Amino acid sequence: MSLLQIEELVVEVAGQRILNGLNLALDTGEVHAIMGPNGSGKSTLANVMAGRPGYEVVEGRIEFDGVELADLEPDTRAHAGLFLAFQYPVEIPGVSNMEFLKASLDNLHAARELEAVSTVEFMKSVRAIAEELDLNPEFLKRGVNEGFSGGEKKRNEILQLLLLQPRLAVLDETDSGLDIDALQVVAKGVNRFSGPDNGVLLITHYQRLLDHIVPDVVHVLAEGRIVRSGDKDLALDLEAKGYSWVVA
Amino acid sequence: MDVSSALGQLNLGSKPWLGRSASLERLSELLTGRPVREHWKYTPITRFVDAFVANCATIAPATLQLEDSDQGGVSVQSFNELAGDDLAAVRNALEGLDPARYPFAELAVLNDAPGYLIKVHGELADPISLNFTSPQQLVLLDVSDNAQVTLIERSGPSAYATSTLLRLGRGCRVTHARCALDAALEHLSLLDVIQAADSSYDLQQYLVGGDKRRAEVHLVLAEPGAHASVTGAYLTEQGRHLDQQLVVEHRAPNTRSRQTIHGIGLGTSKSVFNGRIHIHAGASGTDATLSNKNLALGSATEIDTKPELEIYTDDVKCAHGATVGQLDNEQIFYLQSRGMPEAQARALLCSAFVRTCVTGALAEQVTDRLTRGLR
Ligand SMILES: Nc1ncnc2c1ncn2[C@@H]1O[C@H](COP(=O)(O)OP(=O)(O)OP(=O)(O)O)[C@@H](O)[C@H]1O
Ligand SMILES: [Mg+2]
Numbered sequence: 001m002s003l004l005q006i007e008e009l010v011v012e013v014a015g016q017r018i019l020n021g022l023n024l025a026l027d028t029g030e031v032h033a034i035m036g037p038n039g040s041g042k043s044t045l046a047n048v049m050a051g052r053p054g055y056e057v058v059e060g061r062i063e064f065d066g067v068e069l070a071d072l073e074p075d076t077r078a079h080a081g082l083f084l085a086f087q088y089p090v091e092i093p094g095v096s097n098m099e100f101l102k103a104s105l106d107n108l109h110a111a112r113e114l115e116a117v118s119t120v121e122f123m124k125s126v127r128a129i130a131e132e133l134d135l136n137p138e139f140l141k142r143g144v145n146e147g148f149s150g151g152e153k154k155r156n157e158i159l160q161l162l163l164l165q166p167r168l169a170v171l172d173e174t175d176s177g178l179d180i181d182a183l184q185v186v187a188k189g190v191n192r193f194s195g196p197d198n199g200v201l202l203i204t205h206y207q208r209l210l211d212h213i214v215p216d217v218v219h220v221l222a223e224g225r226i227v228r229s230g231d232k233d234l235a236l237d238l239e240a241k242g243y244s245w246v247v248a
Numbered sequence: 249m250d251v252s253s254a255l256g257q258l259n260l261g262s263k264p265w266l267g268r269s270a271s272l273e274r275l276s277e278l279l280t281g282r283p284v285r286e287h288w289k290y291t292p293i294t295r296f297v298d299a300f301v302a303n304c305a306t307i308a309p310a311t312l313q314l315e316d317s318d319q320g321g322v323s324v325q326s327f328n329e330l331a332g333d334d335l336a337a338v339r340n341a342l343e344g345l346d347p348a349r350y351p352f353a354e355l356a357v358l359n360d361a362p363g364y365l366i367k368v369h370g371e372l373a374d375p376i377s378l379n380f381t382s383p384q385q386l387v388l389l390d391v392s393d394n395a396q397v398t399l400i401e402r403s404g405p406s407a408y409a410t411s412t413l414l415r416l417g418r419g420c421r422v423t424h425a426r427c428a429l430d431a432a433l434e435h436l437s438l439l440d441v442i443q444a445a446d447s448s449y450d451l452q453q454y455l456v457g458g459d460k461r462r463a464e465v466h467l468v469l470a471e472p473g474a475h476a477s478v479t480g481a482y483l484t485e486q487g488r489h490l491d492q493q494l495v496v497e498h499r500a501p502n503t504r505s506r507q508t509i510h511g512i513g514l515g516t517s518k519s520v521f522n523g524r525i526h527i528h529a530g531a532s533g534t535d536a537t538l539s540n541k542n543l544a545l546g547s548a549t550e551i552d553t554k555p556e557l558e559i560y561t562d563d564v565k566c567a568h569g570a571t572v573g574q575l576d577n578e579q580i581f582y583l584q585s586r587g588m589p590e591a592q593a594r595a596l597l598c599s600a601f602v603r604t605c606v607t608g609a610l611a612e613q614v615t616d617r618l619t620r621g622l623r
Contacts, residue, residue, distance in 0.1 A: 050585050074584035090578045094600030104586035
């Protein structure tokens with residue numbers, strides 16, 4: 001059984017059909033990349049998996065760890081081990097990062113019937129991850145993503161990934177807007193996360209990320225479907241030739 | 249019961265210290281007159297008169313509950329003991345109140361409400377705590393030039409009509425934390441502040457809606473260089489009513505006011521926020537801002553926030569903003585996607601919204617109360 005199994009998925013947003021018969025299977029221990037033109041439906045796929053309101057599954061199924069996701073609340077999906085690193089993380093002034101991260105961890109631990117994490121342990125692990133990601137620990141006191149630069153927001157997403165340890169990480173253009181050093185830092189974080197018991201689904205526009213995080217499979221999403229899948233060399237071909245040769 | 253027969257039950261008499269006596273006709277005329285009806289549009293006053301009489305006629309006046317008033321620099325006198333300048337100060341303060349806006353201050357005076365003059369000198373080390381526990385009470389706090397004091401004022405569940413009058417001397421610094429956090433009651437309160445030159449007044453005010461609660465704040469920046477700031481938060485729970493009237497008057501040049509107040513309405517509650525900035529002729533160099541943001545969380549929640557500006561001077565800076573909105577769905581989804589149940593996410597966002605306005609000596613008590621109300 002795959003960790004993620006998507007079959008003939010049709011999704012509508014605001015009455016408009018965006019995904020149209022999408023199939024995808026991802027096993028534990030695998031890293032898949034999804035590439036595709038702007039507006040082809042990559043973020044829509046990520047959002048519908050995470051359960052964003054307004055993204056309606058009209059046909060088909062998304063099975064995660066053998067469980068159908070479509071009817072679950074977003075928080076229940078997170079409890080099951082799904083994690084989405086947002087393309088545009090939202091700012092939440094007034095809620096400190098610290099409070100947000102601790103509440104997230106507490107909720108996941110409670111839902112998974114794991115022992116609660118003490119504040120001291122929590123602080124230690126958050127500080128260690130922040131350091132690894134070159135994030136100034138002062139950011140913990142600020143509001144969630146409040147006034148963060150684009151790159152800091154993306155690093156904060158990876159920090160959450162490493163802290164919350166999901167089973168499947170969906171990263172929506174986490175590499176966009178990063179400088180060269182930040183790209184390496186983020187790639188290192190993802191590589192440290194990736195292991196035999198979990199999976200990674202990387203949405204990206206740039207082959208350069210795949211120099212650092214080597215995917216097992218590369219998919220091309222166009223017109224609401226996966227139109228081609230291949231190994232990492234597919235990304236090199238796309239980089240050289242563009243999308244027109246795979247998109248009819 | 250009509251207004252004049254209700255008033256007839258009150259113990260209205262001559263107040264030697266006030267130098268005048270109550271006239272039943274004058275009072276009922278006042279309470280039913282057009283100016284009062286205008287000012288009390290959202291909280292019709294005639295409803296209060298019966299309850300006021302019921303509350304005030306039966307309960308014996310309590311003494312003032314004041315903590316830390318035995319420190320040097322503080323003196324407390326009952327209005328009945330006053331003479332000379334002190335008596336004149338109290339008369340002045342009471343006569344300066346607009347009876348159409350604040351008829352209950354007038355009623356309370358004439359109904360023998362316990363009244364106290366508190367005088368403050370120098371820099372006080374400890375805050376003064378003022379607890380309103382009797383139905384009606386009047387306090388005049390006179391802060392002398394260059395004094396410094398923190399005042400903590402709480403209106404308890406038996407407070408009905410309370411008036412706090414502050415007269416701030418030149419160059420003094422006053423921090424005033426104030427709360428009324430009991431919901432199941434009717435409550436009228438007046439805070440009337442007049443600031444002399446270069447004085448600084450920092451108000452932190454926290455309220456919950458009551459069966460009916462009307463809260464009046466009237467700040468007068470009377471002399472040059474005076475500075476006032478108001479930070480406030482309120483929560484009007486299911487079925488409750490909160491009517492706030494804030495008036496800030498800039499009467500002198502180079503005065504500054506800052507007001508930031510956040511409110512949340514739940515269920516079928518009603519909140520009124522009337523914030524008026526009045527910049528008088530000649531008050532050039534005035535700098536005034538008021539921001540009132542609200543979350544209306546029920547489908548039938550009513551929040552009326554009305555900015556009013558009266559500006560009679562050219563050379564001023566004045567910004568006034570009032571909004572009523574809902575929680576941000578993107579933020580809710582983000583929190584949920586990290587494992588937080590929707591209800592918890594909403595509660596967290598609400599408390600974050602009010603928390604940005606909760607500060608000072610009452611912060612902990614207020615945070616507890618508001619968080620409880622939002623769960
Ligand atoms: N709320 C919405 N209402 C209407 N159309 C929408 C909405 N959200 C997305 N769409 C449309 O769905 C299509 C797919 O959008 P999506 O964000 O999934 O693309 P994407 O592949 O992630 O693009 P990019 O590479 O630019 O991030 C676009 O045409 C977009 O305009
Ligand atoms: Mg996208």
